[in-house]
Every structure is written in C-alpha cells, then in structure tokens.
Amino acid sequence: MIQAAYIHIPFCTHICHYCDFNKVFLHQQPVDAYIDALIIEMERTFERVPTSQLQTVFIGGGTPTSLTAKQLDRLLRAIHRIVSLASDVEFTVEANPDEVSDEQLYVLKEWGVNRLSFGVQTFDRELLQRIGRTHTKETAIETIERAHKLGFHNINIDLMYGLPTQTIDHLKETLRITFSLPIQHVSAYSLIIEPKTVFYNLMKKQTLPLPSQEEEAYMYEMIMEQMEQHGYRQYELSNYAQKGFDSRHNMTYWNNDDYYGFGAGAHGYMNGIRHVNAGPIKKYIQLIEQGQWPHVDEHVVSKEEQMEEHMFLGLRKIEGVNKNEFFMRYGKTVHDVFGEAIALQKRNGLLEETEEAIFLTHRGKLLGNEVFQSFLGVSS
Structure with missing residues (x-):
C-alpha cells in the first residue's frame, strides 16, 4: 500500500x-x-x-x-x-x-x-x-x-x-x-x-x-x-x-518507496511506475476536465533500475543502505550486484561497510555525486 x-x-x-x-x-x-x-x-x-x-x-x-x-x-x-x-x-x-x-x-x-x-x-x-x-x-x-x-x-x-x-x-x-x-x-x-x-x-x-x-x-x-x-x-x-x-x-x-504525486508537474511513483504530470497549468486542467489522466510521461522501472536507485538514494541517508533490506526487496545481495563499485569506493575512502550497512564516509559526504554515479549502469 x-x-x-x-x-x-x-x-x-x-x-x-x-x-x-x-x-x-x-x-x-x-x-x-x-x-x-x-x-x-x-x-x-x-x-x-x-x-x-x-x-x-x-x-x-x-x-x-x-x-x-x-x-x-x-x-x-x-x-x-x-x-x-x-x-x-x-x-x-x-x-x-x-x-x-x-x-x-x-x-x-x-x-x-x-x-x-x-x-x-x-x-x-x-x-x-x-x-x-x-x-x-x-x-x-x-x-x-x-x-x-x-x-x-x-x-x-x-x-x-x-x-x-x-x-x-x-x-x-x-x-x-x-x-x-x-x-x-x-x-x-x-x-x-x-x-x-x-x-x-x-x-x-x-x-x-x-x-x-x-x-x-x-x-x-x-x-x-x-x-x-x-x-x-x-x-x-x-x-x-x-x-x-x-x-x-x-x-x-x-527509501525508494512508492508515493502519490498530484498536481501540475508533479512526479509520482506507483506500483513500479514513475510518472510525470503535465506542467502547464491550463494543459493540466484541460486533461482533467476531459476525463484523461494528466500523466504526460510514464516509465516502468526495471528491477535493475530499482536496485540502482535504491543505492544512490539510500546512500544519501547517513545510516546508508541496509544490506538485509536490499536482499529482502530484490533477492540479491548488494555485493552480488554492486560488488566492484563498492570495493572501488571503499578503496577511494568514500564508502564504509559494517555487517549491517554500507554508508558514506565523511569524505564521501563531500563527494557524494561521485559515489552515486558509480552505481549507475552497472546492475544490468
């Protein structure tokens, strides 16, 4: 729900x-x-x-x-x-x-x-x-x-x-x-x-x-x-x-969870589909009045994309990405999917790992975008 x-x-x-x-x-x-x-x-x-x-x-x-x-x-x-x-x-x-x-x-x-x-x-x-x-x-x-x-x-x-x-x-x-x-x-x-x-x-x-x-x-x-x-x-x-x-x-x-998005230009994420509403006010109103959905773009997020998003969104949290939660959601461990990227950023001093989670170091907080990019396009 x-x-x-x-x-x-x-x-x-x-x-x-x-x-x-x-x-x-x-x-x-x-x-x-x-x-x-x-x-x-x-x-x-x-x-x-x-x-x-x-x-x-x-x-x-x-x-x-x-x-x-x-x-x-x-x-x-x-x-x-x-x-x-x-x-x-x-x-x-x-x-x-x-x-x-x-x-x-x-x-x-x-x-x-x-x-x-x-x-x-x-x-x-x-x-x-x-x-x-x-x-x-x-x-x-x-x-x-x-x-x-x-x-x-x-x-x-x-x-x-x-x-x-x-x-x-x-x-x-x-x-x-x-x-x-x-x-x-x-x-x-x-x-x-x-x-x-x-x-x-x-x-x-x-x-x-x-x-x-x-x-x-x-x-x-x-x-x-x-x-x-x-x-x-x-x-x-x-x-x-x-x-x-x-x-x-x-x-x-x-946490990369679903949410409703209402209104002109709003983004939503429902049941694995990301959507964007029409941005111009009159266009948005017109679509609603015509009985249509105001979504002008919908994207079915693949499992690979979900895992990537889970990593770069989750690493924004100071507690980082919980490894057990990742496995329960996707049926794979973070190391199965992102082992090389994690190892690289740990060597760079930007990621730290415990038995429970993977999270940014202090230096990693300053270079967050560099870390996030390393998880894009590597899960396929």
Missing part, C-alpha cells in the same frame, strides 16, 4: 532567481479551477490505486500559502474527504515567511497540518535581495515565532549555502539565528545553478560571483559541525533534525 502523497501548488507571487520548480506567477491564474482539477485527480487516483491510509502528506510548490485561507480550506477539506489519514500522520505544508497569515495558519491547524516548512534560505538582508527573496530577516523570525505560538511545534526551515557573495561569516550568523529559534528541522542545500533561471543567465554572462568549491565545502563541513553541536542530528546529506523530528515524508523518497 502506498502511504505517502505529494501535492503540488504551482503558484508564486514572486519568482526566485535560483528556482527551477514548476511554478507560475499567481496573478490572473485560474487558481480555483486548478484546485477543482487537483481534487478530481486525487479522487480518480485513490479510486484506481487505493490505500488504507496515508502516513505522510506534503503540500509543496511553488508556494502553497499563495492560496487564500478559503482556498486552503477547500483543498484540505477535500483531502480529508477523499482519503483516510493515519492518526499520527505527518502533514507538511510549505510556506513563504512573508506570505502566511494567522487566518491561514488557523485553517492549516484546523485540518491537521502539523508540520510547516519555511523557505528562509538565509537571514542576511543583502543575500536575500540578491537571490530574489521578498522576505526580510525580521519577517522570517517573526513568522517562525508566531507559528510556534499558534501551536506548530514541528517547524522546518530551508537554508542555502554557496550563494553569490556569501561568506563564512554570513553563514555563521544565519546558523546563530537558526539555533535561537523554535525550529526542529533544518534542510541545508548547496546552490545548484539550473537552466532557465535568472542565476543561470547571469552565470553564462560570467556575472555571478560564487564562492569557490573549497569555500563551499568548508561551509558544508561547518554546517555539519554546528548542527551536531546544537542537537540536530544529520540523518541525510542535507537534512538535520532534533530527536524525533526526522522528515518521514522525505524518507519515502530516500
């Missing part, structure tokens, strides 16, 4: 310079028609691929809080009507620090949302402007504290490092503020320059002053050290949590 669902809200009031997610400006968009289509897609999907109940729900974007309180209420009400949620469900909604009102928070709380994820990125005023964020340091702090007072006690913030002109001191100050706030989980990602973004165009013009690779690696090591010192356990390459606050939804991805 599938136990996780991702729901995509593609609307934004402002487009950040680094973002390549499926999103559109909110102004003059058919938001209500989109919510109608989203609800219909969920109804049809749960009828076609039922589940006993969902353990995790993640509403992301875009910016889910670009919806009004009334629109959020309609969407959340429909979710509860369509599918059963576990009594201890992890129910996450992403939010912009400067776009969430008390009324919206009350609606989220009323419908069982118990985890908020704020796209803070940095607490530095100039860096926020440089990356195209519209909130301020003060707004972010106030919003986090306000959400906590209103009863949200599982709060994540996204942080970024390796930003243009970002220094070690910038990052130290952002971490200092982070540790002073009621935050239980931190996702800290290095900046990746994606095509079709403002930053990509600036990079092509050679006008994007990025930190060096050495500086970026130092930032990552500093984040790992500071998080550990302040009681945030690193459980995945980019994720840190206080005890009991690991993201159960994201573990679905890293």
Whole structure:
C-alpha cells in the first residue's frame, strides 16, 4: 500500500532567481479551477490505486500559502474527504515567511497540518535581495515565532549555502539565528545553478560571483559541525533534525518507496511506475476536465533500475543502505550486484561497510555525486 502523497501548488507571487520548480506567477491564474482539477485527480487516483491510509502528506510548490485561507480550506477539506489519514500522520505544508497569515495558519491547524516548512534560505538582508527573496530577516523570525505560538511545534526551515557573495561569516550568523529559534528541522542545500533561471543567465554572462568549491565545502563541513553541536542530528546529506523530528515524508523518497504525486508537474511513483504530470497549468486542467489522466510521461522501472536507485538514494541517508533490506526487496545481495563499485569506493575512502550497512564516509559526504554515479549502469 502506498502511504505517502505529494501535492503540488504551482503558484508564486514572486519568482526566485535560483528556482527551477514548476511554478507560475499567481496573478490572473485560474487558481480555483486548478484546485477543482487537483481534487478530481486525487479522487480518480485513490479510486484506481487505493490505500488504507496515508502516513505522510506534503503540500509543496511553488508556494502553497499563495492560496487564500478559503482556498486552503477547500483543498484540505477535500483531502480529508477523499482519503483516510493515519492518526499520527505527518502533514507538511510549505510556506513563504512573508506570505502566511494567522487566518491561514488557523485553517492549516484546523485540518491537521502539523508540520510547516519555511523557505528562509538565509537571514542576511543583502543575500536575500540578491537571490530574489521578498522576505526580510525580521519577517522570517517573526513568522517562525508566531507559528510556534499558534501551536506548530514541528517547524522546518530551508537554508542555502554557496550563494553569490556569501561568506563564512554570513553563514555563521544565519546558523546563530537558526539555533535561537523554535525550529526542529533544518534542510541545508548547496546552490545548484539550473537552466532557465535568472542565476543561470547571469552565470553564462560570467556575472555571478560564487564562492569557490573549497569555500563551499568548508561551509558544508561547518554546517555539519554546528548542527551536531546544537542537537540536530544529520540523518541525510542535507537534512538535520532534533530527536524525533526526522522528515518521514522525505524518507519515502530516500527509501525508494512508492508515493502519490498530484498536481501540475508533479512526479509520482506507483506500483513500479514513475510518472510525470503535465506542467502547464491550463494543459493540466484541460486533461482533467476531459476525463484523461494528466500523466504526460510514464516509465516502468526495471528491477535493475530499482536496485540502482535504491543505492544512490539510500546512500544519501547517513545510516546508508541496509544490506538485509536490499536482499529482502530484490533477492540479491548488494555485493552480488554492486560488488566492484563498492570495493572501488571503499578503496577511494568514500564508502564504509559494517555487517549491517554500507554508508558514506565523511569524505564521501563531500563527494557524494561521485559515489552515486558509480552505481549507475552497472546492475544490468
């Protein structure tokens, strides 16, 4: 049974310079028609691929809080009507620090949302402007504290490092503020320059002053050290949590388990088939209204691909890949399939192995992509 669902809200009031997610400006968009289509897609999907109940729900974007309180209420009400949620469900909604009102928070709380994820990125005023964020340091702090007072006690913030002109001191100050706030989980990602973004165009013009690779690696090591010192356990390459606050939804991805994906541009993985929904809003709505599935691409994942994905996703977890779980799922040992690649990366000092698991060394965390690539195309 599938136990996780991702729901995509593609609307934004402002487009950040680094973002390549499926999103559109909110102004003059058919938001209500989109919510109608989203609800219909969920109804049809749960009828076609039922589940006993969902353990995790993640509403992301875009910016889910670009919806009004009334629109959020309609969407959340429909979710509860369509599918059963576990009594201890992890129910996450992403939010912009400067776009969430008390009324919206009350609606989220009323419908069982118990985890908020704020796209803070940095607490530095100039860096926020440089990356195209519209909130301020003060707004972010106030919003986090306000959400906590209103009863949200599982709060994540996204942080970024390796930003243009970002220094070690910038990052130290952002971490200092982070540790002073009621935050239980931190996702800290290095900046990746994606095509079709403002930053990509600036990079092509050679006008994007990025930190060096050495500086970026130092930032990552500093984040790992500071998080550990302040009681945030690193459980995945980019994720840190206080005890009991690991993201159960994201573990679905890293465990290579199935999940529903709803909305324009959303990805899903159901019964061994990965699919992608139509990205353009009007196209997505049109397909739903015509009674069609919004999937524009479906891929049956072969056993070989599943094993490869299991390795490079599982190695993102600090605990690594459990060898017994691998055998129980695929009927082969990891060494039967990936023996040479494992031996090579152990010689390189990037992998370590115990009787139970295979996992990245400290140096391997810094060179994760090099390790992951070594498991592609070798299982056939």
